[in-house]
Amino acid sequence: MDSDLEMYRDSVRRFVQTEIAAHDEKWAKQQHVDRNLWNKAGELGILLADVPDEFGGSGGNFAHMAILFEELAYAGDRAFGAHVHAIAAHYILNQGTDAQKAKYLPLLASGEMIGAIAMSEPGAGSDLQGIRTRAVRDGDDYVISGSKIFISNGYLADLIVVVTKTDPEAGAKGISLIMVETKEAKGFKVGRILEKLGQKGQDTCELFFDEVRVPVENLLGGVEGKGFAHLMSELPYERLMLGIGAMASIERAIDLTVTYTKERKAFGKPLLEMQNTRFKLADAKAQAVMARAFVDECIQRMIDDELDTVTASIVKLNLSELECTIIDECLQFFGGYGYMLEYPITQMYADARVQRIYGGASEIMKEIIARSL
Numbered sequence: 001m002d003s004d005l006e007m008y009r010d011s012v013r014r015f016v017q018t019e020i021a022a023h024d025e026k027w028a029k030q031q032h033v034d035r036n037l038w039n040k041a042g043e044l045g046i047l048l049a050d051v052p053d054e055f056g057g058s059g060g061n062f063a064h065m066a067i068l069f070e071e072l073a074y075a076g077d078r079a080f081g082a083h084v085h086a087i088a089a090h091y092i093l094n095q096g097t098d099a100q101k102a103k104y105l106p107l108l109a110s111g112e113m114i115g116a117i118a119m120s121e122p123g124a125g126s127d128l129q130g131i132r133t134r135a136v137r138d139g140d141d142y143v144i145s146g147s148k149i150f151i152s153n154g155y156l157a158d159l160i161v162v163v164t165k166t167d168p169e170a171g172a173k174g175i176s177l178i179m180v181e182t183k184e185a186k187g188f189k190v191g192r193i194l195e196k197l198g199q200k201g202q203d204t205c206e207l208f209f210d211e212v213r214v215p216v217e218n219l220l221g222g223v224e225g226k227g228f229a230h231l232m233s234e235l236p237y238e239r240l241m242l243g244i245g246a247m248a249s250i251e252r253a254i255d256l257t258v259t260y261t262k263e264r265k266a267f268g269k270p271l272l273e274m275q276n277t278r279f280k281l282a283d284a285k286a287q288a289v290m291a292r293a294f295v296d297e298c299i300q301r302m303i304d305d306e307l308d309t310v311t312a313s314i315v316k317l318n319l320s321e322l323e324c325t326i327i328d329e330c331l332q333f334f335g336g337y338g339y340m341l342e343y344p345i346t347q348m349y350a351d352a353r354v355q356r357i358y359g360g361a362s363e364i365m366k367e368i369i370a371r372s373l
């Protein structure tokens, strides 16, 4: 952090409070944010803060993105899919052709287009080689058929990076990423917005592709069969983001619990004066402080373009597991109130659970780490 970043944090925090946190309940009911949130966030320059100005981004670095993910978590946001939007944009930035970058990045930076990334299918999530969505070359088009599930931003997305098979016989080398502009796409259908345990305001959807024609120019990077390699090189960005959100949620949970246990009395004294409360929260704080040092180290490595796959898996595994453990411990101190949805800790408990599943389940993170032993 430096003084410029602190100022940036202040403006992001104000934006998150007034434009996001204030609408949480409405968005949870309608299961998606209002469309114009994206335009407002684009105007402020926070959507693609780490994308160079020449592509419409704000020319900052990953520290700016880290601030956004932290502020969203500190405010208890569970609706705004800025994460997947940035991930989709980074596929284009790092793997796209010059023409693809010039065409899409400015629109994603301004919020005129909302991005999503569609990997998971009803029959394959962890094992992406098992996907069945096909893209068949026909003249100057690809014809895409298949279905996707659990796609964040799925309801509102204008541009979806779709993981397809261009050569089903070629295993990992037969996978290609193709960008689909949803508004013009005949045969593209958004299914249900799925009812989730938490993150209620986030539009997580099923998507259907019935012979959707996409120009060959939309093949990411312009070369078939590179999709798996693209996924492998971009996943660290996603996994660090999830780790940062988890870190900020841990810090928030401890803050909320300290405040509550100072005020709430039982047996004539505040809960925080009981040894069990003090020790549990001391333990949580000790773990959080250690974790913070590692998260900050990973942020710096990402800024320096040095975050490797194994370290990104370690931060995702440890932080998502720690988030669930600490929030659960904290919730206990709220007693019955900790089971009431109007209490932020309760919401956090529900929102956190998916962190151990999406972006690669904890078991997959362990597999990746184990391969490095």
Ligand SMILES: Cc1cc2nc3c(=O)[nH]c(=O)nc-3n(C[C@H](O)[C@H](O)[C@H](O)COP(=O)(O)OP(=O)(O)OC[C@H]3O[C@@H](n4cnc5c(N)ncnc54)[C@H](O)[C@@H]3O)c2cc1C
Binding pocket: 084, 117, 118, 119, 120, 123, 124, 125, 126, 127, 149, 150, 151, 152, 153, 196, 199, 204, 354, 357, 358, 359, 360, 361, 362, 363, 364, 367
């Ligand atoms: C709210 C939400 C948002 C999501 N957003 C997106 C999105 O935007 N885009 C997208 O593409 N996907 C998205 N997903 C999907 C998510 O990435 C997958 O759910 C996840 O990767 C797990 O895949 P799966 O559900 O098919 O589970 P499976 O692959 O069936 O795995 C189930 C469980 O089996 C175990 N397991 C699997 N493989 C192994 C192994 N090798 N060793 C040991 N244990 C194993 C793990 O415990 C795992 O949790 C989202 C999911 C949710 C819930």
